Amino acid sequence: MRGVLSDRMGAALLMAPLLLFLVLAYAWPFLGVVKWSFTLPTPGLGQYEALLTDDLVQSVFIRTLRIAAIVTVVSVAAAYAITVVWVRGSPAQRLIAEFCILVPFWISVLTRAFGWVALLSNRGLINTWLQSIGFISEPLALVRNEFGVIVGMTHFLIPFAVFPLASAMRSLDDRVLLAARGLGSSRMRTFWTVFVPMTRSGIIGSALIVFVFSLGFFVTPAILGGGRSVMIAELIYLRIFQSPDWGLGAAISVVLVLFVGALMALLFRYVRPRQLI
């Protein structure tokens, strides 16, 4: 029989395994982490107080926000340039742009970080080449510092910035652009006064995604920063495994989740989730 009751039971039976799995393996342990932040090493709000007063934690927070802001601006601008060609170029241009966006996207974060080490290190391709043409005598410090971190993170995040931009550019009506040109507007002026404003939702979505991703970034800063440019995620790792100061690591995680949650709420006020794919 196929009554209302059996339908509801069917839904419950099909959905239960995954929901149960995520409650037990994800939601419950997260509450455990929240508990750590209030109980380790001693019960109380001590860890949250430390977040507000500890100089090291403060400087890491500020560095993370600064790097995330720079990476966001550079990534969105670069992504915008290549997305224009991917969405509106000739068929050959579109194919090349797609290749350049998707191949890095699918390659692991470690391989990509390693590629940057191979390019930027003291005996890497760039320094070797600049020295061989006699442009510099000492290798430039391009990696194991903030510059290396920004380059590596920008490289990782450009493909992620592309998708919301592409979705905004695809839904833009060509006739508006042709009308602007027909009315005597120059190419540049049409781009800045018509094209860019009409893709605003894509720019906001793309910037927020890149910014949120940058805040929790771990592998690239750890490798390309070489321990000298520590960001929040690496600080959590160090607190858990080197100090070990589980309470502070947990408290930073809780604050990070709250911050990212607020940004996501902001994101969905401006952009509908469908537009992001």
Added chain:
Amino acid sequence: MPTYRPGPVSLVIAALVALFLLMPLLAVIPVSLTPSRMLAMPSGELSLRHYRALIEDPRWIDSILLSIRIGVVSSAFSSVLALCFSLGVWMFQPRFTAALVGFVLLPMVVPPVVSAITLYFLLTSMSGFSSFFGYDTWLGVAMAHSVMTVPFATVLILVSLSQLDRRIDLAARGLGASVWERATRIIIPNIKFGIVTAALLSFVLSWEEIGVTLFITSVNAITLPRLMWMGLRDNIDPAIAALSVILIIITVLVLAVRSVMAKPRGGR
């Protein structure tokens, strides 16, 4: 076909961005061929010694086999859970669907380092009960990877279900098919492509996973990314360059095959 084409200035800037995107991938090729034992450009002669090291050093082989085992188990587990969940959502459209789907997608949105500390808490708590299912065990890693891949599998399966015509399911239902028959004989065959893609993506995500894996392994469950990480942190081993070249070639081949297969469907 867009009638408004990018001009020369756009093309030049886009070309520079494209170069930036490809540069680090191309840079590993010369490094992998260096005869030197350290990270350096080959000066003159080329050597395949770092490719040979990958085959001869049991640590690389062991970690590759372990990554495959973890990837297969976690991909199968998360795809089956995601498929059941998505079928439940699509067939019965229960109340609170948005909230339930939102909950399932959480591990995708939460910063990976927070998921990592959460899974670290889970597995260290479990270690107290069982010696083969907690911290630094392959089953523990497979379970943690399932948590991280299941949102992606769910999104892909829900997207392919949303493109399925409800009327064929209604027809089967009207003809008296049971829930089981509708799922296995009508719906699943129609979203086969989406299910295979979900399983494949879950495998790739598990194969590449490093953020969470670093928190939940120490000496026993050394996956391939974990071994690469150790090589990158301590002394930079050109064997990683050789491995990277192989991984890049595989990625390019898979993407080429995929785009050839996707062409007739007109998809992107």
